[in-house]
Amino acid sequence: MQASRARLFKEYKEVQREKSADPDIQLVCDDSNIFKWTALIKGPSETPYEGGVFQLAFAIPEQYPLLPPQVRFLTKIFHPNVHFKTGEICLDILKNAWSPAWTLQSVCRAIIALMAHPEPDSPLNCDSGNLLRSGDVRGFQSMARMYTRLAAMPKKT
Amino acid sequence: MDPEEDMHDARGESSQEEEDFYSEGYPSDGEDEDDDGDDAGYDFVDNDSDDPSTDVRRLQQNYTTLNEENISQRQADDINRVSTVLSIKRWEACVLLRHYNWSVSKVHDEWFADEENVRKTVGLLEKHIEMPNKRELTCGICFENYPRDTMKASPCGHPFCFSCWRGYISTSINDGPGCLMLRCPDPTCRAAVGLDMVDSMASREDREKYARYLRRSYVEDNRKTKWCPAPGCEYAVEFVMGSGSYDVCCKCSYSFCWNCTEEAHRPVDCGTVARWILKNSAESENMNWILANSKPCPKCKRPIEKNQGCMHITCTPPCKFEFCWLCLGPWTEHGERTGGFYACNRYESAKQEGAYDESERRREMAKNSLERYTHYYERWAANQSSRQKALTDLQALQNEKLEKLSDRQSQPESQLKFITDAWLQIVECRRVLKWTYAYGFYLHENEHAKRQFFEYLQGEAESGLERLHQCAEKELQVYLEAETPLKDFNDFRTKLAGLTSVTRNYFENLVRALESGLNDVGPSNSQAGSNQAACSKSSSSKSLAPGKSKSGKSRTGGAATSSRSGSSRGMDDSIWTCDSCTCTNPKSNSHCQACDRHR
Numbered sequence: 001m002q003a004s005r006a007r008l009f010k011e012y013k014e015v016q017r018e019k020s021a022d023p024d025i026q027l028v029c030d031d032s033n034i035f036k037w038t039a040l041i042k043g044p045s046e047t048p049y050e051g052g053v054f055q056l057a058f059a060i061p062e063q064y065p066l067l068p069p070q071v072r073f074l075t076k077i078f079h080p081n082v083h084f085k086t087g088e089i090c091l092d093i094l095k096n097a098w099s100p101a102w103t104l105q106s107v108c109r110a111i112i113a114l115m116a117h118p119e120p121d122s123p124l125n126c127d128s129g130n131l132l133r134s135g136d137v138r139g140f141q142s143m144a145r146m147y148t149r150l151a152a153m154p155k156k157t
Numbered sequence: 158m159d160p161e162e163d164m165h166d167a168r169g170e171s172s173q174e175e176e177d178f179y180s181e182g183y184p185s186d187g188e189d190e191d192d193d194g195d196d197a198g199y200d201f202v203d204n205d206s207d208d209p210s211t212d213v214r215r216l217q218q219n220y221t222t223l224n225e226e227n228i229s230q231r232q233a234d235d236i237n238r239v240s241t242v243l244s245i246k247r248w249e250a251c252v253l254l255r256h257y258n259w260s261v262s263k264v265h266d267e268w269f270a271d272e273e274n275v276r277k278t279v280g281l282l283e284k285h286i287e288m289p290n291k292r293e294l295t296c297g298i299c300f301e302n303y304p305r306d307t308m309k310a311s312p313c314g315h316p317f318c319f320s321c322w323r324g325y326i327s328t329s330i331n332d333g334p335g336c337l338m339l340r341c342p343d344p345t346c347r348a349a350v351g352l353d354m355v356d357s358m359a360s361r362e363d364r365e366k367y368a369r370y371l372r373r374s375y376v377e378d379n380r381k382t383k384w385c386p387a388p389g390c391e392y393a394v395e396f397v398m399g400s401g402s403y404d405v406c407c408k409c410s411y412s413f414c415w416n417c418t419e420e421a422h423r424p425v426d427c428g429t430v431a432r433w434i435l436k437n438s439a440e441s442e443n444m445n446w447i448l449a450n451s452k453p454c455p456k457c458k459r460p461i462e463k464n465q466g467c468m469h470i471t472c473t474p475p476c477k478f479e480f481c482w483l484c485l486g487p488w489t490e491h492g493e494r495t496g497g498f499y500a501c502n503r504y505e506s507a508k509q510e511g512a513y514d515e516s517e518r519r520r521e522m523a524k525n526s527l528e529r530y531t532h533y534y535e536r537w538a539a540n541q542s543s544r545q546k547a548l549t550d551l552q553a554l555q556n557e558k559l560e561k562l563s564d565r566q567s568q569p570e571s572q573l574k575f576i577t578d579a580w581l582q583i584v585e586c587r588r589v590l591k592w593t594y595a596y597g598f599y600l601h602e603n604e605h606a607k608r609q610f611f612e613y614l615q616g617e618a619e620s621g622l623e624r625l626h627q628c629a630e631k632e633l634q635v636y637l638e639a640e641t642p643l644k645d646f647n648d649f650r651t652k653l654a655g656l657t658s659v660t661r662n663y664f665e666n667l668v669r670a671l672e673s674g675l676n677d678v679g680p681s682n683s684q685a686g687s688n689q690a691a692c693s694k695s696s697s698s699k700s701l702a703p704g705k706s707k708s709g710k711s712r713t714g715g716a717a718t719s720s721r722s723g724s725s726r727g728m729d730d731s732i733w734t735c736d737s738c739t740c741t742n743p744k745s746n747s748h749c750q751a752c753d754r755h756r
Contacts, residue, residue, distance in 0.1 A: 003299060
């Protein structure tokens with residue numbers, strides 16, 4: 001408990017110091033609970049998520065960093081490896097390939113990479129996975145872009 | 158000794174023993190002599206019943222039972238060997254061996270073929286990289302700074318603090334046997350973290366767990382060893398590959414098949430056992446039963462079993478459809494004019510036109526196959542429970558009865574081993590007998606001669622075993638209850654030991670005959686081969702003969718005759734042998750005179 005708190009505090013300080021280091025990621029710690037974090041990440045360019053801003057929720061276990069944080073999308077996203085309803089993410093480094101040397105920042109980077117390179121063969125969102133697997137890249141991209149516009153972009157008034 | 162004669166001796170005893178006993182008189186004055194006789198008797202029994210079994214054991218000893226200590230010892234030996242040959246550290250040898258499933262030769266082969274590649278896949282660095290040479294280093298997990306000499310690293314030189322290492326190793330160990338493949342926490346580094354790191358940093362509890370996983374891996378990943386599957390047993394069995402029978406007997410006295418780890422199942426092969434066990438558990442039998450004994454409601458399609466009453470069926474709520482059981486038509490169309498409540502004219506006429514043939518036939522077939530299966534299963538299960546009972550009896554015998562008997566008969570317990578032997582034999586026979594029912598179930602329906610021969614052998618085995626069981630159970634009782642003359646007891650000893658060895662021989666031959674697929678009984682399809690077939694047949698009936706019971710004796714004679722005539726058949730064309738009952742018939746007969754089957 002103490003170790004994880006200390007480590008999270010270090011990460012917090014690092015985030016404060018290097019706020020502008022990675023403009024695509026904005027990590028925010030909950031005001032009252034250091035085990036709850038949220039992140040805003042920008043959809044990578046040249047993907048259907050470009051221009052969108054996606055919100056992630058981190059729930060960090062007490063054994064962190066020996067165990068990985070639990071991360072899910074709060075913003076709706078159409079992606080083969082993200083559950084359409086719950087926002088759960090299927091990513092190896094969040095499961096068995098976790099290493100305690102990873103940080104919340106590096107998890108965000110890994111998620112951005114996953115958005116740019118979906119793995120349609122282990123889908124959490126089957127509709128999305130099937131579109132890609134059947135080679136309908138256009139269909140996939142327009143669906144993903146539509147949901148990006150609907151959910152991840154500021155509403156035009 | 159001819160066991161058959163022995164049998165007769167044993168049988169004749171009851172009438173002779175009194176006479177003998179009185180002629181000898183009470184043994185008060187001849188105690189020494191009697192003791193001698195007793196010893197001699199024991200030696201004789203020993204030779205007769207123990208030697209063959211130890212012979213068999215010697216032949217079958219193609220496996221070794223290992224306890225925890227043996228396992229660790231062997232593992233340590235293998236690690237030392239690889240470590241010496243490859244000049245690497247012991248923990249490195251351990252990582253290597255685990256990766257190649259503890260095969261020393263495979264490690265050597267791979268290593269000498271492409272050392273660089275092996276090192277890369279397993280995560281062993283050739284050069285030990287030191288930690289960065291600074292006074293203070295940052296731990297890669299907690300990001301704190303510590304003096305260099307309090308940090309530790311794998312040979313890759315990535316520094317982590319002691320408590321983070323400890324947590325990292327502990328998490329991995331508590332996550333399961335995957336801890337044996339632990340790598341450096343740095344995600345870009347694949348360097349192995351081995352036994353030495355675990356031993357120097359983990360808590361005692363974790364170290365023990367790790368050692369246990371290591372031992373388990375040695376048994377489970379190794380192609381030559383398996384755990385004994387008996388509940389609670391901690392032995393492992395090492396098997397010498399390609400050395401005959403897979404049946405092994407663990408030191409805990411549980412016998413199992415090393416190949417499929419089901420309980421020992423000779424004479425049936427592993428595939429048949431798997432099918433049989435699947436069949437016993439399979440839902441398919443339920444389906445068969447439903448198919449055979451029920452009809453679906455014509456409206457809601459739920460299966461209905463008719464176990465009593467008339468043909469007017471009302472389906473259970475909420476359906477409540479009323480229909481005729483026979484023709485499955487709505488009951489509104491039935492009544493007196495269609496034959497009343499117990500018949501259905503519409504059904505009868507439609508049946509005559511053949512409208513129901515297909516579904517009726519399917520139902521009938523399902524019923525037959527179900528009955529056939531039930532027949533074999535019941536007998537299989539009955540022998541199973543008999544065996545369990547015999548095991549319990551054997552326990553009771555060893556726990557108390559032997560001691561009691563030893564007191565009553567003034568015999569040292571060491572000389573009562575023949576009783577334990579008899580019970581062990583009973584247990585073994587029940588096991589074999591049980592599996593013969595699975596064998597019978599899968600024996601091809603069309604191989605009529607084989608089937609009959611099989612059933613004959615099985616029947617003989619059953620009655621032989623029954624006799625032994627009777628003797629070991631009921632007759633023993635007499636000697637438990639009261640003091641009896643020594644002579645009587647010695648006779649009992651001879652009889653039981655004789656029966657044990659006779660039964661053992663019979664069952665051993667039975668197993669061999671069944672394992673060879675009863676190949677010596679085949680339809681006499683080729684006249685040319687018939688001579689040879691007849692020879693092996695006669696040899697098989699001879700080899701089985703020692704176990705033949707008294708009741709089987711006349712039949713043994715019959716079999717011998719028929720095989721003799723069988724061997725002469727090649728020369729004499731004026732007779733033919735029935736495939737079904739092996740009786741010889743004159744050529745003029747087109748049907749067998751014994752069983753009336755067509756030639």
